[in-house]
Amino acid sequence: MMTMPMPSIDSVKVAVRVRPFSQREKNSRSKCVISMLSKTTTTIQDPKNPEHVKTFTFDLAYWSHSGFQKDKDGVLISADPSSNFAGQRDVFHDLGRGILDNAWQGYNATLLAYGQTGSGKSYSMIGFGANKGIIPNVCEELFQAIKNRERNQEYQVTFSMLEIYNEQVRDLLSRTKKLGGLKVREDQQLGFYVDGLTSVPCENYAQIEKLMEQGTKIRTTASTNMNASSSRSHMVVTIQFKQVFLDRHLTKQSSINLVDLAGSERQKSSGSEGDRLREGSRVNLSLTTLGNVISALADAAMGKKVLHIPYRDSILTKLLQSALGGNSRTTLIAAISPADICYEETLSTLRYAERAKKIWNKAVVNTWKLKEPRAENNKLQMMKTFPHLLNINEDPQLTGVLKYFIRAGSCDAGKAASNAITLQGLGILDKHASFTNMDGKVTVTPHSKCNVVVNGVPITMKTKLQHLVWIWSKAKFINRKFLMEELYQHFLDGGDSHEAQEVDPFWDPVEVVHLGSAHIWLQSLAYCMKFEEQVEFLNCDGLEEAMLHIHITSCSPTGQVHGEEDVVIDPLELLGKRIDFQIHIVQCLGIKWLKEDAKRGIQIGYRIYDLPNTLYTKPVWKIVNPQIEETVQFAALNVSQEFLNYLQTNALIVDLWGLQEGCAELRYSSQDFMVTGEGHIMVDTRKTATGMGTDQTTSNQISELYLKLLKLEQETELLRNINRALREENLFLKESLEKIGSVQEAHKPSSTLKIIEMAAQLPSAKEINQMCAQRASYDGELAKALKVYYQSMNMARGQFLRLRHYKPPVFDIIAYPEQIKAR
Numbered sequence: 001m002m003t004m005p006m007p008s009i010d011s012v013k014v015a016v017r018v019r020p021f022s023q024r025e026k027n028s029r030s031k032c033v034i035s036m037l038s039k040t041t042t043t044i045q046d047p048k049n050p051e052h053v054k055t056f057t058f059d060l061a062y063w064s065h066s067g068f069q070k071d072k073d074g075v076l077i078s079a080d081p082s083s084n085f086a087g088q089r090d091v092f093h094d095l096g097r098g099i100l101d102n103a104w105q106g107y108n109a110t111l112l113a114y115g116q117t118g119s120g121k122s123y124s125m126i127g128f129g130a131n132k133g134i135i136p137n138v139c140e141e142l143f144q145a146i147k148n149r150e151r152n153q154e155y156q157v158t159f160s161m162l163e164i165y166n167e168q169v170r171d172l173l174s175r176t177k178k179l180g181g182l183k184v185r186e187d188q189q190l191g192f193y194v195d196g197l198t199s200v201p202c203e204n205y206a207q208i209e210k211l212m213e214q215g216t217k218i219r220t221t222a223s224t225n226m227n228a229s230s231s232r233s234h235m236v237v238t239i240q241f242k243q244v245f246l247d248r249h250l251t252k253q254s255s256i257n258l259v260d261l262a263g264s265e266r267q268k269s270s271g272s273e274g275d276r277l278r279e280g281s282r283v284n285l286s287l288t289t290l291g292n293v294i295s296a297l298a299d300a301a302m303g304k305k306v307l308h309i310p311y312r313d314s315i316l317t318k319l320l321q322s323a324l325g326g327n328s329r330t331t332l333i334a335a336i337s338p339a340d341i342c343y344e345e346t347l348s349t350l351r352y353a354e355r356a357k358k359i360w361n362k363a364v365v366n367t368w369k370l371k372e373p374r375a376e377n378n379k380l381q382m383m384k385t386f387p388h389l390l391n392i393n394e395d396p397q398l399t400g401v402l403k404y405f406i407r408a409g410s411c412d413a414g415k416a417a418s419n420a421i422t423l424q425g426l427g428i429l430d431k432h433a434s435f436t437n438m439d440g441k442v443t444v445t446p447h448s449k450c451n452v453v454v455n456g457v458p459i460t461m462k463t464k465l466q467h468l469v470w471i472w473s474k475a476k477f478i479n480r481k482f483l484m485e486e487l488y489q490h491f492l493d494g495g496d497s498h499e500a501q502e503v504d505p506f507w508d509p510v511e512v513v514h515l516g517s518a519h520i521w522l523q524s525l526a527y528c529m530k531f532e533e534q535v536e537f538l539n540c541d542g543l544e545e546a547m548l549h550i551h552i553t554s555c556s557p558t559g560q561v562h563g564e565e566d567v568v569i570d571p572l573e574l575l576g577k578r579i580d581f582q583i584h585i586v587q588c589l590g591i592k593w594l595k596e597d598a599k600r601g602i603q604i605g606y607r608i609y610d611l612p613n614t615l616y617t618k619p620v621w622k623i624v625n626p627q628i629e630e631t632v633q634f635a636a637l638n639v640s641q642e643f644l645n646y647l648q649t650n651a652l653i654v655d656l657w658g659l660q661e662g663c664a665e666l667r668y669s670s671q672d673f674m675v676t677g678e679g680h681i682m683v684d685t686r687k688t689a690t691g692m693g694t695d696q697t698t699s700n701q702i703s704e705l706y707l708k709l710l711k712l713e714q715e716t717e718l719l720r721n722i723n724r725a726l727r728e729e730n731l732f733l734k735e736s737l738e739k740i741g742s743v744q745e746a747h748k749p750s751s752t753l754k755i756i757e758m759a760a761q762l763p764s765a766k767e768i769n770q771m772c773a774q775r776a777s778y779d780g781e782l783a784k785a786l787k788v789y790y791q792s793m794n795m796a797r798g799q800f801l802r803l804r805h806y807k808p809p810v811f812d813i814i815a816y817p818e819q820i821k822a823r
């Protein structure tokens with residue numbers, strides 16, 4: 001159950017940071033209009049009216065404009081002790097550490113970087129080179145602190161990274177861009193969340209660093225007149241940090257949002273036009289709404305009557321709802337330029353920050369006691385983490401209704417009400433067995449001669465219980481349940497209770513366990529495009545078991561990876577051609593199965609299209625984030641329409657299998673597959689229509705046959721034309737021969753000269769012989785071609801009729817074979 005902690009009421013913490021002059025500002029000989037007279041005050045001078053100075057007071061003011069030098073690693077540090085320069089470490093020390101403290105206490109924390117393009121938001125949040133920003137520093141210190149913590153606590157860190165661009169959400173940890181973006185949904189417990197967002201469990205900083213690098217590469221950037229590298233999108237990095245205190249039966253969870261907002265400048269000053277203007281205005285929808293939300297909350301905090309806070313008006317404010325006036329401790333860093341030319345924008349940023357400062361948040365420690373988790377999800381999570389028993393009952397509706405958590409120490413189970421775990425049923429004694437839970441290791445000991453069976457094996461002494469070892473498929477379970485009922489009936493009828501092992505419903509050999517499946521859509525392959533995915537393996541409860549990192553790459557027969565120039569516009573271009581591709585299982589991350597027991601292993605299996613068997617990766621034991629790096633190359637030598645349809649509409653199902661001590665590993669033999677000369681596994685080898693499964697397949701096959709028939713008819717037409725031409729030529733040759741014969745006959749003795757003249761016009765006997773031979777070979781060719789044609793035609797017609805028989809086709813082409821027959 002969630003404890004009822006008092007909310008801590010805090011205002012949004014606001015910090016201002018002023019950066020050095022940019023080159024552009026230096027070139028235009030800008031003057032500095034900002035000064036920071038103390039650690040909290042910022043003043044700005046109107047360049048057109050120098051007496052006009054405005055002073056703002058915030059929680060912190062960082063002077064990063066001057067008084068610095070580079071150390072040997074390129075890190076910017078104070079030039080001398082009197083300098084008030086604030087470097088990245090100083091900012092992290094105040095803001096980053098504060099976020100970490102909140103996270104450890106179980107508070108949600110949010111840090112927003114606001115300011116015009118080029119004012120230094122990304123510099124503060126992410127940093128550049130050796131000058132690492134808040135996000136990497138927070139992550140690094142978090143893992144450092146986890147390393148030094150006590151053993152009887154468990155920690156889970158997951159990392160996600162998204163971008164809001166043109167009011168669409170893009171997952172920055174996924175290479176595949178979802179058309180229209182990911183959907184933002186609302187959940188009663190969770191509030192707004194991004195459906196389908198990749199969330200990677202991480203065990204060390206190096207993994208996060210890699211993910212951030214990938215995400216930053218994917219992030220959409222568009223140059224504007226203000227700054228060539230400026231970004232027009234909002235980036236949200238979320239770190240979910242969960243602590244489980246095993247001894248106190250307590251869990252704490254904190255969600256850390258680190259947000260690098262898009263440039264806040266008004267459209268006119270960015271000089272955007274046309275499409276960029278539209279983009280600018282849509283980016284501003286999120287920023288404008290953020291401003292409206294902040295103003296409404298600030299008004300409410302000042303005692304004004306506010307009827308509505310417009311959280312729902314933009315994606316950004318939906319996602320930041322809890323950070324703004326809700327359950328979060330929130331900090332805003334306002335990044336500003338020192339230059340006089342940016343006076344208006346800087347003033348507007350400072351005013352924005354002033355409004356944000358008025359917001360009050362009501363943060364609570366997110367902590368749960370183990371006994372009665374708050375929501376069904378939490379129940380599942382708790383049950384996965386903590387040892388517990390579930391009841392079974394003759395009435396299936398009542399099975400699994402009772403849950404007993406096995407607490408630290410010992411407890412008895414049996415019929416007597418005084419037991420911590422009360423059991424009912426035939427053969428259960430008052431004190432039947434006892435459970436012990438020592439440091440998370442659970443054992444069961446039967447009392448005297450009580451019947452206790454663990455995974456099908458009757459036990460007489462203390463026995464260790466393992467979690468998640470025996471998972472049966474639903475079909476197997478239903479089958480076993482019938483056998484159990486039969487056995488029970490047999491027992492009630494007074495039959496012999498001893499059963500042979502093979503018919504014992506509780507006997508189960510140690511076997512490989514199905515942990516979960518991941519789906520990878522194959523559409524990109526139909527366009528010869530490379531794609532890299534990080535997807536979750538979901539178990540039968542729909543919960544994440546691990547993450548899979550996979551690459552599917554279109555390549556040449558020699559394994560050369562295809563580039564952008566090889567992308568096809570229309571998958572039909574591939575019909576009848578050869579395609580090669582590689583499936584590269586890169587890594588598996590955060591495998592829960594392995595976290596629970598060091599004596600376990602995993603294998604990954606998948607089967608693509610018409611392969612007769614599943615391919616498995618080599619077993620990996622004990623490593624929670626194993627680097628698998630296994631690549632298999634496939635070739636489809638003559639791509640069929642059916643295969644193209646498969647690629648465009650299907651996902652590759654990749655299964656995660658759990659190995660346990662003593663079980664047989666999963667294997668496949670390369671002899672099970674047809675291979676090319678290069679040794680690559682052949683797919684799409686099933687060319688005849690067999691075993692049609694669905695209406696869709698049938699109609700696809702019919703249309704494929706229709707196309708074949710059309711092609712055959714065109715070929716016949718061509719052959720007919722050739723035949724006609726050959727006949728004409730034949731006739732002409734015959735006539736010529738006859739003419740020669742009659743001329744020879746008529747003018748035999750006298751006109752030798754004429755004969756010679758005629759002979760000069762007509763083909764010579766040698767030429768005629770050649771022509772005849774040629775004609776004979778044309779005839780032969782024609783006969784062969786016609787034979788092939790009719791054979792193919794018959795085959796196609798046969799298939800077509802079989803298909804018709806299978807499902808009466810509904811479209812016009814049914815008449816087609818008849819037309820061909822009639823010709």
Ligand SMILES: Nc1ncnc2c1ncn2[C@@H]1O[C@H](COP(=O)(O)OP(=O)(O)OP(=O)(O)O)[C@@H](O)[C@H]1O
Pocket residue numbers: 018019020022064076115116117118119120121122123124128227229230231261262263335
């Ligand atoms: N505190 C600082 N110290 C040194 N250089 C800085 C500092 N802040 C910003 N810069 C430099 O100023 C330039 C612009 O900064 P940055 O890219 O962080 O701006 P931005 O506000 O994130 O812009 P955009 O909205 O385009 O993302 C960069 O070259 C960066 O290195």
